[in-house]
Amino acid sequence: MKLKSAVTLLFSAIATQLSAAPIDPANIQFIGPIGQNIQTKPHHTGHQSAIVGNLLGKLSSDAKSLDVFGQTIKWQPFEDVTALTMGGLQALKMEFSTPRFVQGTLQVSGIEKGHVFLNGQLLDSKSDYQLNAVTGDHQLLIIAEQVSDWKKVTVEFKGKEAHDTLTFNNKETKALSAKQLFDSPTISAISVSPDANYYVATTQHYQDNQGNKALNDTTIHNEDGDVIYRLPGVNAGTVHWRKDAKELVFVQNKQLKTLNIKSLKENVIAEGLAGASGFKYFNDNSLIFTWTKQAPKGDKIVKHLKGLEDRWSYARNKSQVFLIDISTGLIQAVTEHNLSHSLEDFDSKNGRILASRNPQNYSAPYHGVTELVEFDIKNNSHKVIGQYGTFNDARYGNDGIYISAGAEFNNGAGRVVADGVLANNYDTQLYWTNSDGAQVKALSKQFDPSIDSFKVLNNGDLILKVTDEDRKKLYFYDESKAKFKALNTKLDVVDRYSIADKRSPIVFATGTTASAPQKLIQLSVKNNRAKTLWDSKPIAYKNAEIATLEEFNFTNSAGTEIKGRVYIPHGLDKSKQHPALIYYYGGTSPVSRGFTGRYPFNFWATNGYVVYVLQPSGATGFGQDFSAKHVNDWGNRAADDIIEGTKAFLDSYQFVDKDRLGNLGASYGGFMTMTLATKTDMFSASISHAGISNLTSYWGHGWWGYLYSSEASKNSYPWNNMKLYSEQSPVFNADKVKTPLLLIHGDADTNVPVGESHIMYTALKLLNQDVEMIEYKGADHQIFARDRRFQWWDTMLAYFDKHLKDEPQWWQHMYGK
Structure with missing residues (x-):
């Protein structure tokens, strides 16, 4: 740790009283005048808090100067200030560290109208401010509106107890803070086009003046990373691309829309689809989605439980699978049943849709069962492929269906534990079954990672996200060789991923390592090399002490x-x-x-x-x-x-x-x-x-x-x-x-x-x-x-x-x- 300058304010106790100690002007930075021609100060405008708040972020940054109305002004030591008064606004900044929780009173004299901030939070007072600082590095910022004589301005600190001290410094590095870890920008959703020429990303961050509200920005980027379009109010995770990558579908302001990626022209397909979600292109002319109908509220006095599932607030809601025609908005029901259906996958070429449902079954040991059902929309028929006590996901693959489930799937087809040992079905395995479920192959018996999710590529190979010891990694499964290969994302924990299913697939993934914040990477499956497209470290963690x-x-x-x-x-x-x-x-x-x-x-x-x-x-x-x-x-x-x-x-x-x-x-x-x-x-x-x-x-x-x-x-x-x-x-x-x-x-x-x-x-x-x-x-x-x-x-x-x-x-x- 390199300190350019440091001084510790130590306080001695006389009985139970501690005296205030002036902060050395050498440890205070000054900037001003900010907007020297400003005659009407913020407190005279009726918009004081907004004017000061907008300035706060710039003054709190590490920048050495500020450009205001075409004029560049620099921070300087407060001890070098000679002017008695000046126009516009001025600011004082102090950086200090605390090795423990510190309490005390900050006394500001000589500033008639000002605002004091600790780490961006306004301290509410007029002259004596209660300061409570947790372990770490801190910033005090004072924005002054009215000062009669800068020679008479002093800042003092009085600790509550003898150990309540502040160490003022100008460190090159900064300790991690809670706000930094929570507020910093992250990519919360990602969707890449099938040709990898575009991707949609939702970036999320927080800031003090928005409280608990996350600030989201969803943008469409070209292959150079440039933003070409914005989708306000849309989450990138809900965006789906057409196979030819010329169009994408999304929901915005309760409207179902498509966007032509070349012309950037939007088209409204339908409105009023409350409860509908998961829109995907079934083919070029229609979309497939799930539509949930909320259960009636029922009796106001009693609730008659109909089963153990009734402990779940959503248990009586009904979800079914539908198709919607893009040109007319006409909607067709695919599933209709007293049980909800979850869409697993679809094969538009052959008119097949794969769904799962959960009939009530409390028999041991699972106390639950999943039915995998295939619907044939060409013949208006359906068949139950299988009924399973352990089941996660199903996807169509080459001449069959891939399924992820526990080791006990299909009477223990995935078990490798000794006889008499009860397997843990949360340890998810990968299987292949033929179209009627009669033949089952366990594919991951010699593969220790647990499978979290998977996507089937056009050629039948798979990309899998897995729990690999304490890492969340991506693997490639070569269907012809029946082999798993780790993808070198250079991330310890992959948060989200999206695949451009080209002849040579491209993966976009977000994630972190144990010691580095989030990145967005692009990886070619063929050469297994990743490049970084976006990195939060230089944005939010520059010079952070990790x-x-x-x-x-x-x-x-x-x-x-x-x-x-x-x-x-x-x-x-x-x-x-x-x-x-x-x-x-x-x-x-x-x-x-x-x-x-x-x-x-x-x-x-x-x-x-x-x-x-x-x-x-x-x-x-x-x-x-x-x-x-x-x-x-x-x-x-x-x-x-x-x-x-x-x-x-x-x-x-x-x-x-x-x-x-x-x-x-x-x-x-x-x-x-x-x-x-x-x-x-x-x-x-x-x-x-x-x-x-x-x-x-x-x-x-x-x-x-x-x-x-x-x-x-x-x-x-x-x-x-x-x-x-x-x-x-x-x-x-x-x-x-x-x-x-x-x-x-x-x-x-x-x-x-x-x-x-x-x-x-x-x-x-x-x-x-x-x-x-x-x-x-x-x-x-x-x-x-x-x-x-x-x-x-x-x-x-x-x-x-x-x-x-x-x-x-x-x-x-x-x-x-």
């Missing part, structure tokens, strides 16, 4: 290698002892290597924590033997792996303080946190988000409880395996908990009802154990909204700072003593 990533694997006591990785904070002094956070899921999925997300490991490292992420036994992507360890385990092997892994981590990373370890997980990972609290006291503080405390109540009440349990608790029920449902439920072992525990839950969580945390909270409160519970009002299983996300991230870090750094002030500021 943690050092190290792979860390160990072999557990059962002889199984457990993969993991460690994030080491930028510039960490390894001669000292540091706190660490251990993160896991423990369920069927590994913790992916995404750069950011709901649990931002790089951000935790910025806050001074070494972060160890591990993949306990039972996760998909490591082969069927590994994933099968999840079945009927519910925390035994996974807890052992986490405990053993943490010990191995401490042995290898001597600069980690074994007495300052925090652990956390969400959903099944929240269940693991509660389970670990009953098995070990090696952690100093624990957080469970949306965790399960009682397997029986989750099985019977959670939206997916009984279906998830059909794999996680296969063939086990409260009446035939009471040991699993009771002894492995954390609440039945609550008296063993000694670690301080924070329970976080959305009070509208349908997946894992909030009662799961209430149950554990009640038990630990009655046991007089150190437990806290935070509910997010109106939040479901995940925290999505921007303001809640920031508050949620702060809550977790404040809790760990309190227990692992002996710094309770942040938590007290948020929730009181």
Whole structure:
């Protein structure tokens, strides 16, 4: 870390009072006059906030100068300012760092009318501003409208306590911030034309003055990357191209439209299609789509449940497949049934449509069934190809149908685990079946990654997105050679992809690595080389301080290698002892290597924590033997792996303080946190988000409880395996908990009802154990909204700072003593 200049303001306490300390003018940058001929100041116009707000972004940037009405003005040290007054507006800027949560009062004198911003947020006051700064790098910006004498302008800071200090600097690098990780632009959807000459991308970002509203921009680009057209209000993921790449279809402002890519002329096909979605070209003259009819609201007093599916709010809605004629807008129903149909694929040349539906079937072990049905629109007939307990997707292929499903598909056609071992059907395999479903070939028995999605190319080959250990990768499947080949996207986690199905296919994909933010790449399948088309790093992460990533694997006591990785904070002094956070899921999925997300490991490292992420036994992507360890385990092997892994981590990373370890997980990972609290006291503080405390109540009440349990608790029920449902439920072992525990839950969580945390909270409160519970009002299983996300991230870090750094002030500021 290179500091051009730095000075630390230290404050001495006299009794309980701290005196304000002036900020050295050498640490303040000045710019002005901004618009020196402006006579009417913003506060006289009636549009003050808008005028100042529009200027804020430019002044907050790293730019050394500002062009205003054709005049270039430069930032300069405040100590060099000699003018008493000047026209237009002026601004002061200060950059500082805080090694911990800091509170105090900022006193601004000599500015009669001004606006003070901390990291772009307006501080509401007139002269004394309450400053609360979390760990990291910060910017204070003061925009002045009226100053009588700049010689009399001073800025002072008074810390609340002796440790509340600011280090002013002009660093070349900046610590990652929460706003940076959440607000920065990303490509949220992508669609490439069949000839690869055009692509449609939706870019999303957030900014302070828009609150929780995402700002989206959908643009059509030519092969040089130039924007040739905009589609406001359209998501690129819903755009579909005609086979000849001359036209695309989309929905905009409740109108179904086509766009001629050469003339850029739009044509409205139909309106008033509420509930319709997934429009695709069936052929040059018609579109195929799914149309959902909402169920009647029903009785206002009671609801008579018609089955276990009625726990799902959408269960009584009906979705069917339709065709629409492009020239007239005439609509034809393809499917008609008392069951909803999901469109799987279609073959317009032969007039075939592949759909799936789910008749009610509660028989063990799946407690659900999927019928794959083929509709022949030429003969107005249909046939059931098969009925399956495990099923994901189906697509037409060469002389048959490709299907992705669990290992138990078609009486265990994909199994490679030993006899007597229950396979984990969340570990998805690839199959081929002939057109009547009589012949089935398992194609991925020797392929360890789990298949997330796939697309069939015109020649019968496939592009697949898979879970490959803790990565989300793309693979090419050569149908003639029956071989899988990894595509070299240079991304750890592929978010989205789209294919130009040419003779030599081209793939467009977005994604990240564990240490680099999102990119858009273009890859030729033939030469397997990728080039970057768009990169968010120079846009939003220039000079960002990013943690050092190290792979860390160990072999557990059962002889199984457990993969993991460690994030080491930028510039960490390894001669000292540091706190660490251990993160896991423990369920069927590994913790992916995404750069950011709901649990931002790089951000935790910025806050001074070494972060160890591990993949306990039972996760998909490591082969069927590994994933099968999840079945009927519910925390035994996974807890052992986490405990053993943490010990191995401490042995290898001597600069980690074994007495300052925090652990956390969400959903099944929240269940693991509660389970670990009953098995070990090696952690100093624990957080469970949306965790399960009682397997029986989750099985019977959670939206997916009984279906998830059909794999996680296969063939086990409260009446035939009471040991699993009771002894492995954390609440039945609550008296063993000694670690301080924070329970976080959305009070509208349908997946894992909030009662799961209430149950554990009640038990630990009655046991007089150190437990806290935070509910997010109106939040479901995940925290999505921007303001809640920031508050949620702060809550977790404040809790760990309190227990692992002996710094309770942040938590007290948020929730009181």
